Amino acid sequence: MxxxxxxxxxxxxxxxxxxxxxxxxxxxxxxxxxxxxxxxxxxxxxxxxxxxxxxxxxxxxxxxxxxxxxxxxxxxxxxxxxxxxxxxxxxxxxxxxxxxxxxxxxxxxxxxxxxxxxxxxxxxxxxxPFWRAPTALVSGTIYLVATALVFWLFVHLWRNVRRFRRAARHIRMRDRGAVSFRRTNTIPELTGVAEDFDSLVGALLGSQRRIKEAAEENSHALKTPLAVIAQSVEPIRRALPPEENAARRSLQLIERSVTRLDGLVTAHRDLDVDTAELFYPERRPLDLSEFLRQMLENYDDSLTQQGKRLVHKIAPNVMVYANEDALETVIENLLENALSFTPPGGTVEVRLQAEGNRIRLAVADEGPGVSAGDMHHLFERGFSSRSSVPEGEELSVCHQGLGLWIVKRNVESLGGTVTARNRASTGFEVVVRLKGEG
The missing domain is CATH 3.30.450 (Beta-Lactamase)
Structure with a gap:
């Protein structure tokens, strides 16, 4: 061109x-x-x-x-x-x-x-400059928006997980009434998971209710014939001539057996009800120092009659987050177990103290202690180191080999531990450790 x-x-x-x-x-x-x-x-x-x-x-x-x-x-x-x-x-x-x-x-x-x-x-x-170029500005803007979006999503997930955790804690502690994972959740993708959690809690409550109802029904079914037997014995006693000593002894054995059976039925009903309660116990802050002091006062009269002494050292203002009924059962069984092994003139020692964020409750007696072979079976259901029930004593939970088993069950349901040992001099000691309030 x-x-x-x-x-x-x-x-x-x-x-x-x-x-x-x-x-x-x-x-x-x-x-x-x-x-x-x-x-x-x-x-x-x-x-x-x-x-x-x-x-x-x-x-x-x-x-x-x-x-x-x-x-x-x-x-x-x-x-x-x-x-x-x-x-x-x-x-x-x-x-x-x-x-x-x-x-x-x-x-x-x-x-x-x-x-x-x-x-x-x-x-x-x-x-x-490169950083002022349109492409760099657009890329930077996209990056910042994406970063902000990811950060927001992370914070949103983190907050939702925190809400889940708080809801789980309140549900476990039963300190806020009815708490729902579904109402707590704000992420649509987790709705199904939240509903499943609520279903599990509902199933747990349903199982707890049915166990308690079954315990009451079984107790009623067993106590009814026992009541009939007890009522039928009285006319027979009145009809017997005074010289029929053998027949009267037989009636006494029947009455004693009915009483023991009635006690067994009541004890097992209480065990089943307590077991159901421990599935999902209600908890609240409890001043264990004052609670323990009031319980020990109830034993003064009976100890005086038995010629035994109770010595306690209770640290003030020891707080625990627990179920009052479960803890009361623990203390009662520990005291009854220690008193039953302590001979007349002996002493039962109770000590309560705080160890950091843990609480230590110890109950010691001056009994014969436990053999090394039995030590590993102490907290098993139905195990007892007694050879027989003393004559004249009522068949209690402790005498059935259930006392320490109940203690272990209740303590573990409260998130604690229980151990036992023979004392250096003489006697036996059971130590319960629980988490303090908060």
Whole structure:
């Protein structure tokens, strides 16, 4: 397209080549025309598009020479060259030199150099810091929004898990009335899980209720015939002649057996009810120091009659978060067990103290202690180190081998531990450790 103008350059007016360059320049393409005459060693800047002043052309030519782009052609001035080179023009603008095409006309070497405005080609404007580039700003904004979203999601999940934990604690402690995982949850994806948790709690409460109802029904069913037997014995006693000693002894055995059976039925009913309560016990803050002191006062009269002493050392203001009924049963069984083994004139010791965030309750007696072989079975249900029930004593829970088993069961339901040991001198000691309030 331009070669004909190069051939007629000496005869055509200068404006003809300038117009031809304007037509050849597509869009923002810049065109630079230089020529090396036959026998010359240097290139002369002839024209450019867009048009610039002669001074501008000379300065631009010098910059091209400095870059050494003409050396790429060699002496023969042959071969198209893809430059792909950044170039700063005399006005300070940045251009990207694209291609350099040599054209030979009558021994003269014409060069057509095309370039583009670098600012239009580059995604990041020339001279603009990377962090201020539009792409960087958009990417940074997206990153910040994504980070904020992830952080919000994490906080939301964390808060929901915390609510779940608080709800689980309140449900376990039963200190806030009816608490629901479903009402606590705020994440739709966890709704099914929350409903399943509520179903488990409901099933637990249902099992607790049914066990207590079954215990009452069984007790009633067993006590009814016992009451009939007890009522039927009285007319027989009145009808017996005074001299029928053997028959009267038989009636006494029947009455004693009925009484013992009635006690067994009551004890097992209470055990079943207590077991149901321990599935899901209600708890509250309890001043164990005052609670224990009041319980010990109830034993003063009976101890005096038995010729035994009760010594206690109770630290003040020892607080525990527990079920009062379960704890009362623990203390009663420990005291009754210790008193039953303590001989007349002996002493039962009770000590309560705080050890950090734990509470230590110890009950010691001056009885014969426990053999090494029996020590591992003390807290098993139905185990007793007694050979028989003393004559005249009522068949109690302790005498059935249930006392320490109940202690262990209740203490563990409150999150505590119970241990036992023989004392160095004489006697036996049971130690209960519970977690303090909070």
């Amino acid at each position: 331009l070669q004909g103008h190069f051939e007629r350059f000496s005869s055509e007016p200068p404006g003809v080549l300038r117009d031809a360059l304007a037509r050849a320049a597509v869009g923002d393409t810049h065109i630079k025309i230089l020529v090396r005459l036959k026998g010359a060693s240097n290139f002369v800047y002839v024209a450019s598009q867009p048009a610039v002043s002669p001074k501008y052309l000379r300065a631009e030519r010098d910059e091209l020479v400095r870059l050494g782009i003409f050396d790429l052609l060699g002496p023969s001035c042959d071969g198209d060259t893809d430059l792909d080179m950044r170039f700063v023009n005399p006005s300070g603008g940045h251009e990207v030199l694209g291609a350099m095409t040599p054209v030979h006309v009558e021994g003269n070497c014409w060069i057509v150099i095309t370039s583009q405005d670098a600012a239009r080609l580059a995604r990041t404007p020339i001279g603009l």
